[in-house]
Ligand SMILES: Nc1ncnc2c1ncn2[C@@H]1O[C@H](COP(=O)(O)OP(=O)(O)OP(=O)(O)O)[C@@H](O)[C@H]1O
């Protein structure tokens with residue numbers, strides 16, 4: 001008779017801990033999502049509704065700010081620029097970084113570890129200290145206000161990031177996989193592209209997404225290296241926030257902020273399913 | 287099928303030499319087991335044959351071709367790894383067909399060869415599964431299949447059974463032996479399990495500390511171990527060893543001055559020796575070395591007795607059953623041909639290598 005009792009007790013305990021976990025999840029989600037929710041809400045408010053006390057949750061929504069600032073802040077062009085730059089630097093970094101990470105993980109070359117560490121340490125230099133030299137180099141090369149300039153500039157911090165993430169990913173794969181492929185008729189490159197890369201797709205994809213998000217929201221280099229032609233969305237937000245003549249326009253700020261977030265959300269939703277199945281596929285070893 | 291010759295092969299990692307000149311001649315179709323304790327260089331040697339490690343010195347020939355600088359893919363060898371290294375994103379069919387596709391063999395032929403091999407190994411129903419959907423034993427079979435389907439010159443195995451449980455290991459062991467008898471492909475098999483080496487191989491190569499300690503047929507190694515190391519390594523339960531001075535030609539005087547008469551003297555005339563006697567070579571007699579029985583373990587067909595002889599533990603294995611009881615004193619006799627004499631030295635500690643199966 002003791003078994004049913006203890007099993008009931010057990011079930012109660014797990015359901016309590018389950019409930020606690022769900023509540024914890026909700027709390028964390030609220031903590032993270034509320035500012036975004038507030039931003040989106042504010043972007044649809046009229047100027048008068050923004051600073052009321054207590055804050056208004058119900059109001060007549062308007063697209064006024066959106067329409068006005070799409071024009072004034074040149075949002076369409078910036079959106080296109082940001083997409084080009086984030087995609088370009090993301091792809092460049094994933095290709096170069098993954099191959100460098102593979103080399104660091106697998107190929108025995110004297111000094112490789114030191115070299116890898118140096119690249120990582122170079123990230124210790126504050127970006128602000130690099131921005132001006134980069135600007136001077138870009139100007140000498142005639143590369144100011146071009147997409148390629150930002151793509152290259154972002155790659156300087158994305159490549160080390162990808163390299164180190166992918167290095168540990170590759171280290172977690174058994175070496176015998178490539179050795180097997182090499183005995184089965186592949187060269188080292190063949191083994192990399194036919195065996196290792198397909199297995200690593202989930203890892204590569206999530207690293208690519210994180211890299212693209214980092215590039216998407218980057219402000220400093222974009223501010224320094226671009227002008228009108230290749231300028232990105234974060235620059236527009238900074239411009240609105242730092243408008244000392246008219247004061248910060250909160251409606252505009254939140255509207256442009258929302259425009260920045262929406263493509264990321266859509267993108268995340270699009271790749272999410274793929275990412276999760278990919279992760280399950282790849283989660284096999286041996 | 288092919289011969290393999292290893293001529294004074296050396297391997298260094300940086301300044302450390304781990305293989306100190308290994309030479310081996312492997313005949314066409316022969317099954318050779320490389321056996322030895324952990325770290326003795328078995329895997330390193332095998333990987334050098336596969337082309338996965340550079341050869342620091344010496345030559346390796348497959349057939350009559352020196353392969354020192356030939357890439358693994360051009361050596362026409364197949365290898366089975368301890369962790370199987372199945373491609374996790376490919377199903378069993380594609381795992382087995384991968385090497386054939388790399389060589390641009392026709393689809394229909396690949397299909398046929400994969401199916402044949404699957405049938406030999408009983409994998410027909412698993413061809414569409416991914417490796418993660420297989421049990422350990424099935425994965426092992428797929429790894430074997432991936433090697434067999436290629437019909438290579440040489441099979442290389444690196445402890446292919448050590449991830450299986452004891453029962454499956456014994457079963458796969460006889461399957462591997464049967465496969466070899468059927469395919470007759472030259473095979474080099476690395477293991478640290480001497481039983482596996484003895485039961486599988488035509489020839490056993492015992493390695494120790496980066497050199498070949500002794501090579502020979504399994505029973506030859508068992509009957510005529512050339513060194514204390516091989517004597518201790520081969521055989522289960524292991525050989526008994528007693529170290530002492532030879533006095534008057536045939537008296538072995540132990541450290542506590544117990545004198546044990548030997549049936550023979552030392553032809554080399556050493557004054558201090560280590561005597562080795564296999565457990566099954568003792569007979570219980572009316573006179574002989576007196577020992578006190580401490581444990582009697584009958585298994586039906588044979589009985590293992592553990593006894594104390596002048597403070598040393600000795601193991602005795604007798605066929606059939608015995609009425610001997612713990613606490614009794616028995617007398618142990620040895621025929622002269624079963625006495626092994628070695629230079630006096632501490633017995634290598636091989637406890638961790640003893641077969642646990
Ligand atoms: N990449 C390496 N760098 C430095 N030393 C190595 C390397 N690989 C192996 N060694 C050394 O070479 C020696 C032989 O190693 P090996 O792997 O061949 O041993 P093994 O006989 O296969 O042992 P085990 O039964 O444990 O697999 C060991 O001392 C090992 O530490």
Ligand SMILES: [Mg+2]
Pocket residue numbers: 328329330
């Ligand atoms: Mg090994």
